[in-house]
Each structure stands twice: as structure tokens, then as C-alpha cells.
Amino acid sequence: MSARTSIAPGRSGRHPAADPSPAQPAHSLDHGEVAARLLAWFDRHGRVDLPWQHPRTPYRVWLSEIMLQQTQVSVVTGYFNRFVSALPDLPTLARASQDEVLALWSGLGYYARARNLHATAKLCMERHGGDLPRDLDALIALPGIGRSTAGAILTQAWNDRAPILDGNVKRVLCRLFGIDGWPGTPAVEKKLWSIAAALLPQARLADWTQAQMDFGATLCTRASPACAICPLQDVCVARREGRIAELPTAKPGKQLPQRETQMLIAQDPEGRVLLWRRPPTGIWASLWSLPQHEDADEAQAWFDRHLDGDFASARALPALEHGFTHFRLRIHPWLIAVNGPHAAIGDNAGLRWTSRAELAAIGLPAPVRKLLQERTE
Template identity: 75%
Template sequence: MNASVDFTHRLLTWFDRHGRHDLPWQHPRTPYRVWLSEIMLQQTQVGVVAGYFSRFVDALPDLPALAHAPQDQVLALWSGLGYYARARNLHAAAKLCMERHGGDLPRDIDALIALPGIGRSTAGAILSQAWGDAAPILDGNVKRVLCRVFGIDGWPGTPAIEKRLWALAATLLPQARLADWTQAQMDVGATLCTRANPACARCPVQDVCVARIAGRTAELPTPKPGKPRPQRQAHMVLAMDATGRVLLQRRPPSGIWAALWSLPEFDDQTTAQQWVARQLDSGDARALPVLIHDFSHFRLHIHPHLIVVNGLRTGIGDNAALCWAGRSELAGLGLPAPIRKLLQEHIP
């Protein structure tokens, strides 16, 4: 048995005994459910995704239902998962599948990659898990396992290292059980070969792992060259009327929290105060504690200003970017997680 076959055999044997076999998208395992789970699992852990997945498929059980759903419903179901571009891409891809593929996901890697939000690894995961096709994956868990077991130096984000890892992943594909193989790789990376404190003593390939043998598990995979995380400031107006409704503003169609409902936001307190003076018939105002929210590439310091108002000076009228919402209406709106938390704490 050659090294690649032995590695694959060991991981599948381990998966049979210790892998995750009861994930909600595995029963039943349909192309739609696999696709949805793979998009949700991008940069989000299984434990967080499970509840969101079940709620999402209860509301939108198949691809046509997703394609025909209003964007606000899709974003509301996604609210709290973060990385909202995933939800917008999912919605757009569903519409394209209705137009181009008869309402189904295409069983073709190039056609899948052509859909918004689906890269090569996600396409491979969909093909292998939905149809049992031979397609490698290379998500963060798999990169970490391969770099450690085979002793691959260099940051996996560079084209040369990524190309090498894709080639290796392709050589490891088994002749059968492709869905299990995909899940086995992800499970080993998520539960044993973790980023910090890997459980090497329980790993099925510990005796051949280059990183473990050489004492280099903390060094591999080679980390991305670091730089300080930028700090940004945002001043937000939490305007509340006498009935407890809050004034919300639709975010622009691109950028952070694109198309979600949030609070009117400004770069500094002076600009916020000027907007309040122009737009709101306001009364009492007070600053709320600063909220800190981390994005993947910067840290946002949110300065909320709670203002009790009688209303807008000119009314909302035809301004589709503004709306009043009471507590009971918030569940049906797509809101960024820190904004939802803020509103839950301060709206009666």
C-alpha cells in the first residue's frame, strides 16, 4: 500500500468510528442542502451553523423557494452568521440556477464555479457530497492537515504552495466513498488537527506526520505574514420615538453589511450631530457604551448615540433607505449582529 492510499485508508477508518455522521445537512443529503451548508460553513464553525441551517431550510426548503424569496427574508434568516456577502451570493446563485439550469444546481465543476460565492473547493465539496463525484477540496482544515502531515513549508495562500496542495489533494482521492472522504478530511482538521493544541495522540496518521515527528505543529502551516489590524470608528444614531420604534437605514448595496438594515452611521460625532439637527425633531440624547466588533481585516469601534425623537422633520416619504421598526418587526429584517444586540438591549 503506497503512502497516499495508506493516508486515505487511515482517515476513512477513523471517520467510520469518530467522524460526524449526524449533521443536519446529511439527512437527507441533497444538492441544495449540501450547497447551503458549504456556504454557511465558509469561515464559520459547525456548532454555530447547525441552528442557522435548520431555521433556513425550514423557511426556504429548496432552491426555487430561495430564488423566489425577497432579499430581506434571506438576509433576516442569515442575520448573526456574519460575512453577509455569502447570503447575497447564495440568493443570486439560486436565481441564476433558475435561469440557466432548470432550477437545479449544475453537476459540473466549471458551471458551479461560475455561480456567485462558489470557489473551487466549495464546488468540489458539493460534487463529492451531493453526487459522490471525484473532486478534491482544499478548505482551511484540509490545508492545515496536508501541510502538517506532508511537511509543506510556505504560506498556503501563495499561488505556488496552493498549486502544490491542490495536486496533493487530487492524488489522495479514493476510488469510492467520496462523500465520506470529503467529510473525513474536514472532521480531522476541525476536531483533531486544530490550529492550536492539536490532539496528535488521537490522530490516525500521527506516526507519519512530518510536523508531529519534527516537533513543528506550531509552525505549520506557515502563517500569513502579519500586520497590525486597522482600527476604524463609526458614530451611529439610535433614534427612538415615543412608541419605542427605532429609525433604521438601509446599507449601500456593496461594502460592509451591504443591503442590511442598520442605524444611520457617520465617520465622526460632529457629522452625526449635524445630521440629527437637520433630520430629527429630537429631545433627550445620551451616549451609550462603545461596542467593538471585529471583522477579518479591521476592528470597528461603534459609538452609539441614543436620541429620543418626536419624528423626522420631513418624514420618510419616498425614502426607501429609511424605515421605522418596532421590536416585533426586527426579527424579519436583516440586521448586523452587533446592531441587533444593541437594539435588543435598548428598545423597550
Template identity: 80%
Template structure:
């Protein structure tokens, strides 16, 4: 069994020399900034998040500002990061903090986990980094490191395996420097003990790592039992008027891209034509097919078939339908759009 007693001192010493010390949420390190960074970093790399974080903080610098912001503004600031449920949960959690916790994040594990979008690991990261509290984390990087160092078999997402990993994470907690310890674990997994081609030759834990000793680095952690992602097809209408404005339609409040503005979308061409003829003045047969777009979700792949058409206008006034709006090209930068839709609009030709 790997001795856990000196792992934290080794990783903290490595962090002092090689860790990331100049991330924007570290200066200043407030509960709000830590929380925002942790939500943004879920399923997204640091290099991508930094720019989004700075832009978000410039507009919504604290929790009350986020709570009072319109959802469209929050989604627009998030646009491009993907996984938009994170942004909606962030917004909802901020409102709850204003209602229940005096406009602050609660310094309590159970109260944090009770907020939308905050799980046990994210709560631990907030507690340890914002207040230096003794709280473990168990994100994807930490799971990978623990599975390798301690030789833990089984997919880390299985409840029994995860329970074992939480127990180890608790045992590894140092008595001080909890904020640095949390960052050290995340940095170590992201930059050295990587999923592919880990830098074992310079690893400070190489002499105690079970995976290295047993030649199982490529096997651990065990992969999730998988199956091929299903392929889905959809049709989108890129509708412009004579002034070059594009018609946007708000997505439903639940489901994929919930509450974002998008292009009118339909399962098949017949439905698209029926919707078009109900709402717009023009000949649907003039619609010109554009090259398909591929977009991957965690549980399926989506192939988008866009059609572009210029129309004279809507059959009814735009004010009669709150889920439709015309947008100019400058407008698009301030509107929350799904990434493939933004790409399609940016690439469209006149």
C-alpha cells in the same frame, strides 16, 4: 516523502468510528442542502451553523424558494452569521440557477465555480457530497492537515503552495465513498488535527506525519505574514419615537453590511448632527452617549460610538425615503441587521 496510498483508507476508518454522521444537511443529502451548508460553514464553526441551517431550510426548503425570496428575507435568515456577502452571493447564485440551469445546481465543476460565492473547494465539496463525484477540496482544515502530514513549508495562501496542496489533494482521492471522504477530511481537521493542541497521540496518521516526526507541529502550516489590524471609529444614532419604535436606515448596496438595515451611521459627530437636524424633529443635544461597542472584521477593527435619543418624528413622511423605516421590537427579529447593531438594540434600556 509521505506515502499517500493508505491515507484515505485510514481516515475513512477513523471517520466511520469518530466522524460526524448526524448533521442536518446529511439527512437528506441533496445538492441544495449541501451547497447551503458549505456556504454557511465558510469561516463559521459547525456548532454555530446547525441552528441557522435548520431555520433557513424551514423557510426556504429548496433552490427555487431561495431564488424567489426577497433579499430582505434572505438577509434576515442569515442575520448573526456575519460575512453577509455570502448570503447575497447565495441569493444571486440561486437566481442564476433558475435562469440557466433549470432551477438546479449544475453537476459540473466549471459551471459551479462560475456562480457567485462558489470557489474551487466549495464546488468540490458540493460535487463529492451531493453526487459522490471525484472532486478534491482544499478548505482551511484540509490545508492544515496536508501541510503537517506532508511537511509543506510556506503560507498555504501563496499560489505556489496552494498549487502543491491541490496536487496532493487530487492524489489522495479514493476510488469510492467520495462523500464520506470529503466529510472525513473536514471532521479530522476540525476535531483532531486542530490548529492548537492537536490530538497527535490518537491520530491515525501519526506514523506518517512529517510535522510530528520532525517536531514541527506548531510551525505548520506557516502563518500568514501579518500586520496589526487598523482601528476605525464610527457614530451610530439609536433614534426612537414616543411609541418605542427605532429608526433604521438601509446600508448601501455595496461595502460593509451591504443592503442590511442598520442604525444611521456617520464618520463624526458633526456629520451625525447635520443628518439628524435635516431629517428629524428634536434637539440633537438631548442625545445620550451609550457605552462604545467593539466589532472585529477580517481586515480592521471597528469601534462604534452610539447615541440614543427620543424624537417626535421625521421632518418628512417615512414613505418619501425608501432607505428609512420605523421598526417595533417584534419587527427586529425578522429584519436583517448587522450583529453589533442587533446586540445594541437588544441591550438598550427604556
């Protein structure tokens, strides 16, 4: 098969095959040679000691890919090792409680990933005999798995043919082929998928996937890429045209809105802190957190309904800023000693008194954990 022959991305064939002649570098280097050069670079410089590579099972590959969404390898490795020590396979994950899964994920952020991971494990038990399906469309149908993640699972777990298009790969392709426009737009993304599919080598699909991710993460980086030692420097359109800093085109900017919230740190005579279960949807869905309110009046009304104490004695602590993808949150914490709960609080499944020693085993949002560790000790 010619190196420029179109390759259908995935096993099921529902997704369209690649354009047989997507954008090419200006020089004569063909798609097969691009793959050959990157694989040769990977053999010398690639990351081959990552914990999910030994052993490289479908479960471990899937877990690592979900953790690596919007999170760097250096951050993920510790969380991955802790997670697989507690939940070593898909059936064990499916049987675990949501609280256990969220506690193991606590601090990694983007908690929808953990909830989707748990939901996918249960669906695999129900529909796929306790295993991840070896099929592109079946993988994409599962919660939290998009086309690129599905491709990474297929190639790394089974060495099947499927392209990937994560942030690192988008950056590399935009520079190498001189692709203008923000990669998040449908038209640009379609073009990049076509190129990614056409670049697939005939063998070593697992290594090819890892090579692309490593190349973007360690050499063709967002800032200060190492062009002088790049194995593709002679055919890179961005380098030839002096546009390394321009590509990929940045997302059109907009100022993030600022939101304010009040959080109550209520401590009983035993030093326990009152935690509140967040709703099942929205930010930090289903995590344990601190009672949260829009303003002080609402906080006092809630306090008077639930707790025995004097709200006027609450002490304001320094505000804490936390950034989300679409807004910034300024948290105003209030520390207050209480005599205890009103009688009904012990029967409320959405509230719990927690000792300091127990906090480490509970899934808490990162800023809430920071508040409890830094503001009240």
C-alpha cells in the same frame, strides 16, 4: 489504477491534473493508504448526524457549504435548520426577497455569502433549469462558489471525483507532508491542490470529503492536536520533526487598523427605532442598520435634515468594539428621543420605523442588534 496515479480535479477538465508525484511522507505509506486510514477513522469517529446529511440533496449540501465558510459547525446547525424550514429548496430561495434572506442569515456574519447565495439561486433558475449544475466549472462560475466549495458540492451531492482544500484540509496536508510556507500563497496552494487531488480514493467520495473536514476540525486541530491517537502519526512529517506547532506556517502578521463611527438610535414617542438601509456594496451591504456617520457634526447635520427633535439631548452610550477581517470598528452610539420624522421621511424607502417586536424578523448586523438589545432596553 495506482494509488499514486494523477487524478484530474473535477468533471470538466479545465483545471490541470495533479502532479503525478507530489511530496510524499518520509515512510512508505502511499496515497491510497492515507485515504484508507482516514476513511477507517471516519467510520469510527466521523460526524454522520449533521442536519444537511439527512437528506443529502445538492441544495442542502450547497447551503451548508456556504454557511460553513469561516464558520464552525456548532454555530451553523441552528441557522441551517431555520433557513431550510423557511426556504426548503432552490426555487423557493430564488423567489424570496433579499430582506427575507438577509433576515434568516442575520447574526451569522459575512453577509456577502447570503447575497451570493440568493444571486446563485436566481442564476440557477435562469441557466440550469432550477438545479445546481453538476459540473466543476459551471459551479465555480456561480457567485460565492470557489474551487473547494465546488468540489465539496460535487463529492457530497453526487459522489463525483473532486478534491477540496478548505482550512482544515490545508492544515492536515501541511503537517502530514511537511509543507513550508503560508498556505495562502499561490505556490504553496498549488502544491496542496496537487496533493489533495492525488489522495482522492476510488470510491466513497462523499465520505472522503467529510472525513477530511472532520479530521481537521476534531483531531488535527490548530491548537493541541490529538497526535497520540492519530491514525497517521507514524508518517506525519511535522510530528516526526517536532514541528506540529510550526505548521502550517502562519500568515505574516500586521496590526489591524482602527476605525471610528457614530450611530444614532432614534426613538419616536411609540418606542419605535429608526432603521437605515445600508448601501448595496461595502460592509453589511443592503442590511438594515442604524443611521451611521463619521463624526458628531455629520450626525447632527443628518439628524436636522430628517428628524424633528433636539440633537443636544442625545445621550452617549458606552462604545462597542467589533472586529472585521481587515480592520476593527469602534461604534459610538447616541440614544435620542424624537417627536417624529420630517414629512418626507415616510416616503423614503431607505428609512423605516421599526417596533421592538419587529426587530427579530429583520436582517441586522450583529453589533447593531447587540446595541439595540443591550444598550437600550
